[in-house]
Amino acid sequence: MFKWRRKSVASKAEAQECSTDYQRRNALPRIPETQSALLLHAIRQPYELRLNLPLPSIQQDHELLVKVLAVGLNPIDWKAPDYNFGIPILPYVSGREYVGTVVQAPSDPSSRVRQGDVVIVPSTDYRDLRKAAFQEYSIASASNIIRLPTHVSADSGATFGVAFVAAALALGICMGVNFEDAEGGPDLLKIVKAINADHLPEDIRQECLGGIPEGDRAKRGDYLVVWGGSSTCAFVMKQLARLAGLKIISVVNSGKHGLRISSHISIRPDLLVDSHNPDRAVSIIKSATGDAARFGFDTQGKDTAAHLLRALASPGTATPTELPLAEDYSDFKSSSAGKLPTPPSTPSEPSVATNQRSHLIGLAGLPKKDIPEDVALHSVPIKLFHEVAEVGEALSVWAEKLLVKGLVVTPDVVGTVEGLEGINDGLNRLRKGEISGGRLVAVLES
Ligand SMILES: NC(=O)c1ccc[n+]([C@@H]2O[C@H](COP(=O)([O-])OP(=O)(O)OC[C@H]3O[C@@H](n4cnc5c(N)ncnc54)[C@H](OP(=O)(O)O)[C@@H]3O)[C@@H](O)[C@H]2O)c1
Secondary structure, three states: OEEEEOOOOOOOOHHHHOOOOEOOOOOOOOOEEEEEEEEEOOOOOOEEEEEOOOOOOOOOOOEEEEEEEEEEEEHHHHHHHHOOOOOOOEEEOOEEEEEEEEEOOOOOOOOOOOOOOEEEEEEEOOOOOOOOOOEEEEEEEEOOOOEEEEEOOHHOOOOOHHHHHHHHHHHHHHOOOOOOOOOOOOOOOHHHHHHOOOOHHHHHHHHHHHHOOOHHHOOOHHHHHEEEEOOOHHHHHHHHHHHHEEEEEEEOOOOOOOHHHHHOOOOOEEEEOOOOOOHHHHHHHHHHHHOOOOEEOOOOOOOOOOHHHHHHHOOOOOOHOOOOHHHHHHHHHHHOOOOOOOOOOOOOOOHHHHHEEEEEEOOOOOEEEOOOOOOEEEOOOOOHHHHHHHHHHHHHHHHHHHOOOOOOOOOOOOEEEHHHHHHHHHHHHHHHHOOOOEEEEEOOOO
């Protein structure tokens, strides 16, 4: 049960409820005793719609209760049950992003968020079932709330959250982009380095504090190659990268997506490269940039990330097994042209321009072998958004500003399904590869 539509403007009824830059709903329904939710009882099973379940409960001062209006369907919502990963407990509640109305606000009077605000919630905290989107009511942290601007519909807002968080952290942490000149955005590396290291989750501490040396950080004029440039995350990534002054090369199936992407004012890249022949794509990237591309973002998986790796590596760069022994390193260094390999231990002090490494960020997988010494691999430390409030708040406030000013637009809604009961059908369409160029959205209440 789905229907196709592309919608980016708020409905008249929604617009009438707006007073300032953000949407609000003043007449709030009574909070019921029970709710409906989708439960996953076993791996490789459809979700089951259950009625009369308890509402999730607020447990901390900074938490709020949100009535879900529209849910963006993500690849993880079908991949996790099909491939048995990211399911910490059964029965499980999924759903990673939504738009909803705040029905119970945080007790802190200085909070940005008030009861009645219509908000975008990127629900990255998949271990906390209270925060999942596949239910009528959900819990969110105040620092993870992006208020919905008046000109953005609830359906469109539901496509934005996960892509924004993934793209902003990939750029700001893994590539070291400083967004301070982009509408007063955050310098995320500065924020995480100012935090007591013990307060950063252990599994992402190295990425946050030592992932990229100061001298390697991406800056205005640098090239960013996005492989899988048709994806929703790429859609937001390209806009943020453009705001930071990066030059964008987008690798896509140009027969399928070329015209749409090259004629879309918000995501048109500096260079569009067809992905059909990966060797040719790598060679085009290398010759067009004079072998100067140092930043890559792959949205597809380890095979395409491996192609991207070749596009970022210096010509003739040895992989670790081929490298000379450490004592011979100076000879190797003096004979290499262009981007020089970094010595085996990466210096934590600012590096000089001559030994900058390239940086490859894999959203859906990274190559495991044949990694040249001059390319560092990164995974996006997505949990920074919900585990470190300073980061979550900085990103959310910046997102509000960018959306209100129209400096970033939301990905396309390429179809909708009705209610929680439509989600299994919608996920089947994602499984079959029928959804591309945007998100399918489940509309719970219009
Ligand atoms: N690590 C993280 O923190 C993180 C965060 C967000 C996303 N991700 C992952 O990053 C990847 C991209 O996410 P996204 O939300 O940007 O993706 P998306 O927009 O939902 O889809 C990206 C593209 O994948 C292709 N596709 C669609 N269905 C498919 C299927 N069943 N099998 C194979 N290909 C299919 C389509 O490309 P074509 O039209 O060209 O075929 C589609 O445009 C996903 O694997 C997602 O799980 C990871």
